[in-house]
Amino acid sequence: MQGGPMKKASEALQLLLRSLPEDCLFNVISFGSRFDSLFEKSQSYSQESFTKALKHAQEMTASYGGTEIYNPLKWAFENSRNDMPTSVFLLTDGQVYNVDQIVELIKSCEEKKKDDLRLFSIGIGDSVSHNLVESVSRAGKGYSQFVTNTERMDKKILGMLKNAIKPPIKDYNITWTDHIIEDSLPTETNTVNNPIISCFSNITTPPPADQNIFTDTKIQQAPFLIPPIYPGVRFIVYCILEKGVEACKEIILSANSHDGPMKLSIPLDPVILQGSKMHTLAARKLIQDLEDGTSFIHKHHSVKF
Structure with missing residues (x-):
């Protein structure tokens, strides 16, 4: 300096x-x-x-x-x-x-x-x-x-x-969709009416050998793991939904703080989902997760390419 x-x-x-x-x-x-x-x-x-x-x-x-x-x-x-x-x-x-x-x-x-x-x-x-x-x-x-x-x-x-x-607020969970979401990947025998595969859980169980996590994933959150969020500091998290999977009218964020559980409802403006800018920003954050080694791929240690 x-x-x-x-x-x-x-x-x-x-x-x-x-x-x-x-x-x-x-x-x-x-x-x-x-x-x-x-x-x-x-x-x-x-x-x-x-x-x-x-x-x-x-x-x-x-x-x-x-x-x-x-x-x-x-x-x-x-x-x-x-x-x-x-x-x-x-x-x-x-x-x-x-x-x-x-x-x-x-x-x-x-x-x-x-x-x-x-x-x-x-x-x-x-x-x-x-x-x-x-x-x-x-x-x-x-x-x-x-x-x-x-x-x-x-x-x-x-x-x-x-x-x-002071201790940060952490252990976040975000409800993006009203669809039933399984934290773990579906088993080989569960081939009928499979639930949507979520790629923002903390479960690290590898998928079955014949499961393709890329083609069967319908919801992706970026960043995959939400870090501590601090008062007065802007934080942005994205969710990419496959066509046909509808987002909630209100996104629900829940977390734990040193004062106890907390919950926040955020109304979703459909206008922000239009165009490609939001998708581009979400893709950039997904790539950053990959570079940092914190993506859903790194958490599910064994995936089928």
């Missing part, structure tokens, strides 16, 4: 440090071609630790070389506490060659922490890699934000910190 991005990163870090809750533990890792941490291990938020971190943020300089993210993230995950949830904020203005490797690292660590690890990414400046910033946040079950060198970012940063502190 140099110039505007470096200044913006310093301001973002200072804002985060000033806004941390008093009962948290925190650390700061500076990275480039090399990396180091401000503290040997995460410290309790106190006047002493805050003062040291704030001074570090105010005096940050572009002296670490090129952008290499894998090793500092690996160190952060390996040194995180196992007895409490961990939120990681990644601030970068650069690009890397090994996005896929970084994403796999985040996925692996997130699975080991069993939903107690989330990663939020902030892209700074005009040259930052959107693919990097968005990919790591999807893998880390957080979300991403972008700020330009001249943009005020207080609202974005504080909103992200607020969402990182």
Whole structure:
């Protein structure tokens, strides 16, 4: 980082440090071609630790070389506490060659922490890699934000910190159609009046050997697995229905939150289903699921091509 991005990163870090809750533990890792941490291990938020971190943020300089993210993230995950949830904020203005490797690292660590690890990414400046910033946040079950060198970012940063502190809403289920939907694929003996095959369940049972999941699939949701959704952050999910399968007049979204079950009814406007734009966007999201390894194909490990 140099110039505007470096200044913006310093301001973002200072804002985060000033806004941390008093009962948290925190650390700061500076990275480039090399990396180091401000503290040997995460410290309790106190006047002493805050003062040291704030001074570090105010005096940050572009002296670490090129952008290499894998090793500092690996160190952060390996040194995180196992007895409490961990939120990681990644601030970068650069690009890397090994996005896929970084994403796999985040996925692996997130699975080991069993939903107690989330990663939020902030892209700074005009040259930052959107693919990097968005990919790591999807893998880390957080979300991403972008700020330009001249943009005020207080609202974005504080909103992200607020969402990182409290448990997210998760375990979503969406009712797209009034048709009866089987979570698992039909068996070989069930050849008459087969129910519609759904490709947005969490069931990972492979289909029968003679079952073609592509030609027999009548409902596809993208993204296949709905990640945590955060207040104030727009999230879009698509559903592709085969001809003859009608959508509900109201789409029902149900989920679990730390305050209990929740349910939301969303009226469906038939106008939005016309034309090809919506279909194109849905297809793009399906392709992204394939690239991320989170599609229905990856969840149903054995499929007939």
